[in-house]
Amino acid sequence: MFTRIFNNIIGKKKALRAGELKLTRSDLEFAEGMRRKMHSVFGRSARIRQVDAGSCNACEWECTAMGNPVYDSQRFGVDFVASPRHADIILVTGPVSLGMVLALKKTYLATPGPKLVIACGDCSKDGGIYRGSYAVTDGAAEIVPVDSYIPGCPPTPRDILAGISRTIDAFIK
Amino acid sequence: MNPANEIHKKLTEGEFREEAAMLFDNGNPLMLMFCVDEREIGGGFTVYAVFSLKGEDLFMVLSFPVTEKSGRFAYKSITPLVPAAHWYEREIRDMFGIEPLGHPDPRPLVLHGMYPDNLHPLRRDVTVEQIRSRIDLEREDNYNFVKVEGEGVCEIPVGPVHAGIIEPGHFRFSAVGESIYFLDPRLFYTHKGVEKHFERIGFERGAALAERVSGCSSFAHSTAYCLAVERMAGVEIPEKAKAIRTLLLELERIYNHIGDIGNMCAGTGFAVGYQSGALIKEKLMRLNASLTGSRYLRGVNALGGVSRDVLEKADEILFTLDEVTTEYKDFMELLTGSVSHMERLDGAGVLSMDIARKLGATGIAARGSGINQDMRTVHKHLMYDSVVFEAHSRGKGDVLARMMVRADEAECSFSIIESILKEPYPGPLAAGIKGFPALSSALGYVEGPRGSVFYFVKTNDKGEPLRVKVRSASFCNWPLMPFAVRGNIIPDFPLVNKSFNLSYSGSDM
Numbered sequence: 001m002f003t004r005i006f007n008n009i010i011g012k013k014k015a016l017r018a019g020e021l022k023l024t025r026s027d028l029e030f031a032e033g034m035r036r037k038m039h040s041v042f043g044r045s046a047r048i049r050q051v052d053a054g055s056c057n058a059c060e061w062e063c064t065a066m067g068n069p070v071y072d073s074q075r076f077g078v079d080f081v082a083s084p085r086h087a088d089i090i091l092v093t094g095p096v097s098l099g100m101v102l103a104l105k106k107t108y109l110a111t112p113g114p115k116l117v118i119a120c121g122d123c124s125k126d127g128g129i130y131r132g133s134y135a136v137t138d139g140a141a142e143i144v145p146v147d148s149y150i151p152g153c154p155p156t157p158r159d160i161l162a163g164i165s166r167t168i169d170a171f172i173k
Numbered sequence: 174m175n176p177a178n179e180i181h182k183k184l185t186e187g188e189f190r191e192e193a194a195m196l197f198d199n200g201n202p203l204m205l206m207f208c209v210d211e212r213e214i215g216g217g218f219t220v221y222a223v224f225s226l227k228g229e230d231l232f233m234v235l236s237f238p239v240t241e242k243s244g245r246f247a248y249k250s251i252t253p254l255v256p257a258a259h260w261y262e263r264e265i266r267d268m269f270g271i272e273p274l275g276h277p278d279p280r281p282l283v284l285h286g287m288y289p290d291n292l293h294p295l296r297r298d299v300t301v302e303q304i305r306s307r308i309d310l311e312r313e314d315n316y317n318f319v320k321v322e323g324e325g326v327c328e329i330p331v332g333p334v335h336a337g338i339i340e341p342g343h344f345r346f347s348a349v350g351e352s353i354y355f356l357d358p359r360l361f362y363t364h365k366g367v368e369k370h371f372e373r374i375g376f377e378r379g380a381a382l383a384e385r386v387s388g389c390s391s392f393a394h395s396t397a398y399c400l401a402v403e404r405m406a407g408v409e410i411p412e413k414a415k416a417i418r419t420l421l422l423e424l425e426r427i428y429n430h431i432g433d434i435g436n437m438c439a440g441t442g443f444a445v446g447y448q449s450g451a452l453i454k455e456k457l458m459r460l461n462a463s464l465t466g467s468r469y470l471r472g473v474n475a476l477g478g479v480s481r482d483v484l485e486k487a488d489e490i491l492f493t494l495d496e497v498t499t500e501y502k503d504f505m506e507l508l509t510g511s512v513s514h515m516e517r518l519d520g521a522g523v524l525s526m527d528i529a530r531k532l533g534a535t536g537i538a539a540r541g542s543g544i545n546q547d548m549r550t551v552h553k554h555l556m557y558d559s560v561v562f563e564a565h566s567r568g569k570g571d572v573l574a575r576m577m578v579r580a581d582e583a584e585c586s587f588s589i590i591e592s593i594l595k596e597p598y599p600g601p602l603a604a605g606i607k608g609f610p611a612l613s614s615a616l617g618y619v620e621g622p623r624g625s626v627f628y629f630v631k632t633n634d635k636g637e638p639l640r641v642k643v644r645s646a647s648f649c650n651w652p653l654m655p656f657a658v659r660g661n662i663i664p665d666f667p668l669v670n671k672s673f674n675l676s677y678s679g680s681d682m
């Protein structure tokens with residue numbers, strides 16, 4: 001499989017069939033841009049603490065997929081860390097169920113500044129499909145200051161990466 | 174009128190106890206138990222218990238009205254007779270304020286400290302505004318964790334936010350040295366009030382909500398939901414819709430099983446195995462996206478059938494699966510050939526068949542412990558009556574057994590998909606549904622990747638949802654965890670946990 005991806009990049013063959021793992025030129029350009037940006041802004045890497053605030057878990061799986069060999073976000077320094085103390089970015093998923101309000105607040109406070117908060121997924125923006133239920137808030141911004149949103153239900157790993165990149169752009173300005 | 178495979182019995186409290194105990198003792202598993210607030214349709218609070226009759230495609234639905242004594246609703250708990258009822262009864266207590274007298278565990282289950290006492294969200298006369306106005310986010314959750322005392326016992330609290338990218342839940346370990354003596358989990362941090370939300374948004378939008386009960390079982394949940402509503406409305410879905418649903422259910426199973434087998438490698442620190450699994454999973458997710466527009470197979474299920482003709486891309490499915498099969502074989506060879514990996518799996522996290530049966534285990538958890546129960550063979554739904562396959566189980570109940578059940582099932586799913594794609598399915602994608610009959614109910618069920626998923630829907634006198642009960646596989650399997658990890662070393666907990674791969678969101682709802 002690795003050889004196939006490799007040949008595909010080198011040989012610039014026509015895109016393989018859908019469902020096949022393929023990297024396009026834009027993927028590669030994106031990756032290079034991302035790497036440079038990380039280098040200049042965070043001095044090599046941005047560490048993310050992901051907080052599941054009542055998500056349906058699809059958003060988490062897409063975050064996990066960012067680490068697989070296809071996206072391999074670590075190569076441009078985007079990685080998930082175990083402790084908020086090590087994090088530059090907090091990535092919140094879910095509509096913030098009431099049970100997670102306190103944990104989200106604590107995680108935010110435990111993260112050293114300067115820090116960015118990204119709300120990932122439609123339901124983290126305004127409750128999404130759960131909006132109006134008694135057990136959720138109207139989105140992450142009610143609990144912590146949110147710097148940017150990544151739409152999608154769930155956003156794909158590529159969307160999340162692009163969202164992180166956008167957030168950093170806005171931060172530089 | 175109830176669907177043909179449901180036998181409904183309206184009983185008194187005493188008869189209910191007796192009948193439930195008898196059914197359970199005779200080896201008929203309890204599939205779900207719930208309460209319905211029927212006061213607005215001239216009834217009271219009614220408790221239902223659904224048993225699957227052994228070896229037959231029949232459900233025994235027992236129910237009894239809860240009687241009121243001086244403003245309090247209570248009945249005699251059936252947990253001492255039917256242990257599998259223990260979480261259901263605690264759930265009913267939280268959500269309806271009905272006390273199961275004599276229940277061995279008096280602690281709340283679903284509602285945490287911030288929810289007001291004496292306000293029970295699923296009572297029909299309790300409004301969202303009422304609940305919201307009485308929520309106190311500052312109030313602490315005084316959960317009474319089991320305290321183990323003795324020399325050398327040390328308590329380790331973990332969570333709700335964990336180290337990895339996983340869902341939140343709190344685990345209280347009581348350890349002696351390195352071994353786990355007792356584990357007391359506190360879950361329901363991600364409780365989103367989904368069941369009440371179903372009642373509010375109406376049947377049509379329900380499919381989208383069902384897809385978001387548990388991310389990795391999106392298709393299983395939406396299928397079970399649609400089947401429940403369709404059965405209630407007396408609608409027979411077209412063959413083509415059946416074929417597509419079966420196919421996508423199997424695709425969901427494959428990506429989950431292979432992903433889970435890979436994830437277990439993370440529990441043993443076997444990075445190559447982990448990434449190989451992740452790579453195959455990614456391929457399958459991309460296939461999902463190409464077929465349905467969603468990596469999680471969302472947006473396909475609709476009441477009455479499906480909205481996309483996935484079968485048009487049969488070639489692509491076969492092409493990808495062909496590749497995946499080869500890679501999967503290499504992958505399994507890699508894992509089974511790695512002594513250090515297999516050593517860790519062998520004998521870890523043993524769940525005995527007796528405990529699994531008593532606590533009502535389902536899916537992989539049950540089949541890994543020798544209980545050969547699979548909704549696809551016992552209660553044949555969709556196309557499962559025409560495809561030939563058998564349920565797989567292993568007897569040892571350890572992590573390895575659960576991995577091998579997954580491996581067997583994944584292979585089986587490949588062949589199910591192939592046999593579905595051999596036949597042509599002319600005809601429409603969906604049948605029309607003309608309204609929802611008043612005062613009707615039905616069960617809907619599928620075998621999802623983690624085990625059986627059940628929905629129960631009931632309408633009021635206007636044909637609007639009176640109750641939508643969701644029962645995910647994880648709700649049945651979470652209570653098994655303390656038994657499976659007992660005596661294991663703490664570093665093996667993530668591994669055992671991954672071998673069950675339970676959904677928090679699916680159980681917390």
Ligand code: SF4
Pocket residue numbers: 054055056057058059093094095120121122123124128129152153154155385388
């Ligand atoms: S945005 Fe969608 S996928 Fe993500 S957590 Fe919310 S409901 Fe789930």
